[in-house]
Amino acid sequence: MAFLATSLAYLLASSLLHPQEVMYPPNTAGGRPIPLDVQQAYFDARNINPDVSVWQRYLNWLGNLFTAPWEDKFGVTTGTDKKALPVFPQVISRVGISLRLVVLGTLIGVIGGIVLGAWTAVKRGKLSDRTVSFISFVVLALPTPVIILVLQGATMAMRGATGFGFPSVNAIDPNAVPGSWDDISFQILALVLPTIALALMGVASYSRYMKVTTLDVLGADYLRTARAKGLTKRQAMRKHGFRMALIPMGQYFAYAFAGAFSGSFFVERLFNWQGIGNWALVQMQIADVNGTAAVVLYTAILTLIAATLADFIQAVLDPRIR
Numbered sequence: 001m002a003f004l005a006t007s008l009a010y011l012l013a014s015s016l017l018h019p020q021e022v023m024y025p026p027n028t029a030g031g032r033p034i035p036l037d038v039q040q041a042y043f044d045a046r047n048i049n050p051d052v053s054v055w056q057r058y059l060n061w062l063g064n065l066f067t068a069p070w071e072d073k074f075g076v077t078t079g080t081d082k083k084a085l086p087v088f089p090q091v092i093s094r095v096g097i098s099l100r101l102v103v104l105g106t107l108i109g110v111i112g113g114i115v116l117g118a119w120t121a122v123k124r125g126k127l128s129d130r131t132v133s134f135i136s137f138v139v140l141a142l143p144t145p146v147i148i149l150v151l152q153g154a155t156m157a158m159r160g161a162t163g164f165g166f167p168s169v170n171a172i173d174p175n176a177v178p179g180s181w182d183d184i185s186f187q188i189l190a191l192v193l194p195t196i197a198l199a200l201m202g203v204a205s206y207s208r209y210m211k212v213t214t215l216d217v218l219g220a221d222y223l224r225t226a227r228a229k230g231l232t233k234r235q236a237m238r239k240h241g242f243r244m245a246l247i248p249m250g251q252y253f254a255y256a257f258a259g260a261f262s263g264s265f266f267v268e269r270l271f272n273w274q275g276i277g278n279w280a281l282v283q284m285q286i287a288d289v290n291g292t293a294a295v296v297l298y299t300a301i302l303t304l305i306a307a308t309l310a311d312f313i314q315a316v317l318d319p320r321i322r
Contacts, residue, residue, distance in 0.1 A: 002300040008066045009296035010061055010289065014054045017287035019046070019078040040309040046078045048289060061290070075290040087290045091276065091298060097171070098264065098275030105195045105267075107208060109202015110253055117210025118245065121218060122233065132207065139204035147200060151193050152270075166192045171273045194271045198264065205256070206249070213248050217241040219250070243317055250313030254306045 020043055043049035047060050065073050074087035085095065116136075122128040139147065150169040159165030167190040168172075176183035217223060218233075226236040268278035276298065283291035 002304060003299060005300040006245025006293055006297040007058070007062075010293040011054060011058055013059055013289040014048075016231075017284075017289055017292070018050070019048050019287040019289060020050055021287070039201055046076060046290075048078045048230070052251050056314035061293075067092060074294045078287070087294045090279065090291070091294050094274065094276040094279045095298065098268065098277060101191065101194055101267070101273060101275060102198065102260050102264055104191065105264075106256075110256075112199065112203040113206020114210050114246070117207040118214045118237075118242065121205065121211045121214035121221045122237065124215065130222060133211075134205055136204040139200055144197070144201065145270060148193075148197050148266065148270045151197055155193060166190070168193055169260065171271070172231045177253060190271075194267050194273060197267050197271075198260065202256075202260070209252055209292040210245065210249055214241070214245045217245045220244070222293065236258055247314055247317045250317055254313060255303075261289050 020039075040049065042050075044052075047057050047064075049057070060072065061075065064075055071086050071089050075084055076090075076137075077090070078083035078084075114131055120132045123129045155165040155168050167186060171187060173183060173186035176186055184247045217237075220241070223236050223241050226240050227233065231239070264275070265277040265281055267273070268275045269281060272278075276295065279291070280295040
C-alpha cells in the first residue's frame with residue numbers, strides 16, 4: 001500500500017509539477033539565454049528532464065530507490081534549491097523536529113479531551129457541561145491560523161506589559177551557542193505556544209467525541225444493572241463504563257495522531273518550525289517532485305502504523321476482541 005501510494009504520488013507530481021520552470025528560468029538575470037546542453041545536463045542530474053517521458057523518469061526513480069545508498073534513495077531536491085540536497089536525510093531531520101512538537105501537543109490534547117469529555121457527559125445539562133461545550137464549539141469553529149494569531153497576539157501583549165513573552169516566530173535562537181543553556185531554554189520556551197495551539201484543537205475535538213461515547217455507555221443496560229446492584233454512577237463508570245467508552249476512542253486517537261503528525265502544517269508554518277509539515281508545503285510550492293513523493297511515503301507508513309496501533313489499543317481495551 002505504501003509503495004503504490006508513493007508511486008502514484010511520484011507519477012502525479014512528475015506530470016503536474018514543472019520544476020524545470022521554477023528552478024532554471026529560460027534566461028539569466030542579464031537576459032542571456034542559457035545554453036541548451038547546460039539546461040539538459042541540469043535536468044538530467046535531477047531526473048526532471050521534460051523531454052524524457054514520465055514513465056522513464058519513474059523507472060529511473062524506482063531503480064534509484066532500490067539500488068542507491070540509503071541517503072540517496074529518493075534522489076535530490078528538484079525545486080528552486082540549486083544545491084540539490086539529498087531528500088531522505090532532509091525528511092529524517094524534519095521528522096525529528098516535528099516529533100518534539102506533535103507528541104507533546106497530541107498527548108495533552110488526548111488526555112485533556114478524554115477527561116473533559118467524560119466529565120461533561122456525567123454533568124450533562126449542567127452549567128459546567130454547557131460552558132465546556134460552548135468553548136469547544138468556538139475552538140472548533142475558528143480556523144487554525146486564527147487560533148495561532150490569537151496566541152501570538154496574547155504573548156506580544158504579555159511581553160509589552162511584563163517584559164516576558166514566549167517565542168512566537170522561531171524555534172531556535174540564532175544568537176545562542178548551539179548546546180548552551182540559553183539555546184536549550186529558548187527551545188523549551190518556543191515549544192509552549194505551538195503546543196498550546198495543538199492541545200487546544202485536540203481537547204476541543206477529543207472532548208466532543210469522548211462525550212458522545214460516554215453518553216452511550218451511561219445508557220447501556222450493563223451499567224444500569226451495575227447501579228441496580230448498589231454502585232453509584234461514579235463507581236459504575238470507573239469499574240465498567242470508562243473502559244468501554246475508551247474503545248472507540250482508541251481507533252479515533254490512533255488515526256488522529258497520525259493526522260496530527262503529518263498535518264500540523266499551519267502550526268509549523270506560522271510558528272516557523274522547520275518540521276516535516278512546513279517542509280512538505282515548501283517542497284510542493286517549489287515543485288519538488290522527489291520531496292513530494294518522499295512526504296507521501298512517510299505519511300503512508302505513518303497511516304499503516306496508526307492502523308496497527310488502533311487494532312492493538314482496541315484489543316487492550318476490549319477483552320472480547322482478544
